[in-house]
Amino acid sequence: MKPTRRTNLPAKANAAAGVRRIAPLPPSFDGTARFTYDGSFDGLLCVLLACWESRRWPEAIQSEDAAQGGLFSETRFVPSDEARARRVWEGMLKYMPAEARTNLYKTFLSESPERELLIFRYTQMAIEAGGQDISENFGNDTVRAVADITKQMFREKHRMEAFVRFEKTHDGLFHATIEPDYDVLPLIAEHFTKRYADQRWLIFDRRRRYGLYYDLERTDIVSFDAEAGQQGSNSAVSAAVLDEREPLFQSLWQTYFDHVNIPERRNIKLHRRHMPKRYWKYLTEKQPRERHFRPIDNKQRPAQ
Template sequence: MSKPIRIPASSVAAPRAARRPAPELTATPRDYTYDGTFEGLLTVLFTIYDWRAAPNSIQPEATAQTGLFAQPSHRETDEALAARVWDGLLKSMDAEARTRLYHVFLSEDADRELLIFRYVDLALRSAQDIAENYANADVRRVQRLAQQMFREKHRMEAFVRFEKTQDELFHATIEPDMDVLPLIAAHFTKRYADQRWLIYDRRRHYGLYYDLTRTDVVQFENSAGAKSTDISATVLDEREPLFRLLWQAYFDHVNIPERKNLKLHRRHMPLRYWKYLSEKQPRETRFEPIQNKQPVAGKEVVAGQKRLPG
């Protein structure tokens, strides 16, 4: 997997340079394929305007579906062209709008490639900023997907639970609806800078590995029938079951049963995340409230009931 293009942290609009009008797409429309990376998609966007041929479809080569007699035009990724397109987008939109396009790509929406093309084409042909042109269906769709990606990113930063192995590696498995690993890398690198960790996306079969100096994208080969994210109990730190028990006990003790609202709880912590949360796993020991309340002055407690002296 290629390294994602770095997204600027600042969302402040950069000054726009003068730009030429976008060329008219007068050639016969084509079907395009690419390698499935964001850089590859940017290369396709450059090709569309270079060839002046609008896309009928833009699909990753590995999963492309074409007609019986259709011959798709495959474009090899050119990182120099991709960087040129990425920088050139700032002539038509601000940095925040450009970032939203990257988030749309990571959303894995079925129509993401054509949606990004239509948004870029609209921006290139508009004299004014289109970011808040919510009368346009594509602008609304881009905004909605970007918001969904933000929520998924926030949940992953909150719901990741690490397990410690015998070799001092902290491992976590996630299975998000969207490809959020590129967006959460900076958060975990900064927050856990003093320990080695691995976050593995089970659905997309790749992960992030931090070795105390840098964070890299890693992939693992799966042996037949094996789950690449399963960790044998023999490789876990011997204290890990205790850590899990302590976390569950903390969760139980801060819980207020009288204020239980399962509907609200599931809205903030969707059910699909529970299988990777320590506090949602079956309890090895039954929860018992801490018996640390002091008797009321002038009274004595017998078998849990209050009785006046004498």
């Protein structure tokens, strides 16, 4: 498809004039089509290619299992094809930097209700710009929305890398359960593969019913059946298979956490800002103590 160049005002000029930039509809596009796909990122890339091939601007792009039909528009299902998806993914580099392309993938992982249309509009704008970087054109609603989602994904990724707590099973597997707000498992895979390359581990996303498994050679995506994930809490599921020394390790970690705390400098509001309470149920240091912590009384008392 031959890109059409358009003259766009710089972001600063738009802001000064008080104009909200909305991606215009190309004259050659039909804006009454609705597309569905299998819910995968490859499937979404195939939808983008189908839109460009048929010259149809999508009114809606939805996963097939959550699609809602339009009253005056037709719905077309686009099957996923790895070769066609790779063609779109590699072709994006002609119109945007690699970082901007990665941000579109993060937008998909955010599970935002408008993520598909955001990705289509951003890509279409990049094509119309003729290869010029549009990632800093924050006067445009689409660019600003993608940038905001990228920031949220970065924060959630950073929190998961910090808040994952592993438990060791009797067969030497280290496992952890998480429930992030966004689908960040693909983003944290490289971090944990490099950091824990000498041990087998499994990180399971309880909300999305899949996990990452590292077997000392490679990291794979694994899924679990629905019944296995509904058996109570993380501790209840793993108690029968934990290593016999795991309770001792957890107790030592809790003791360390309690002793490095300075009661006089306690700031609950700041603590919850850096460690939101919704993550506490999977943090070892936040579990009930079998023995209550008592600070060591090692201060010298003044002589009478």
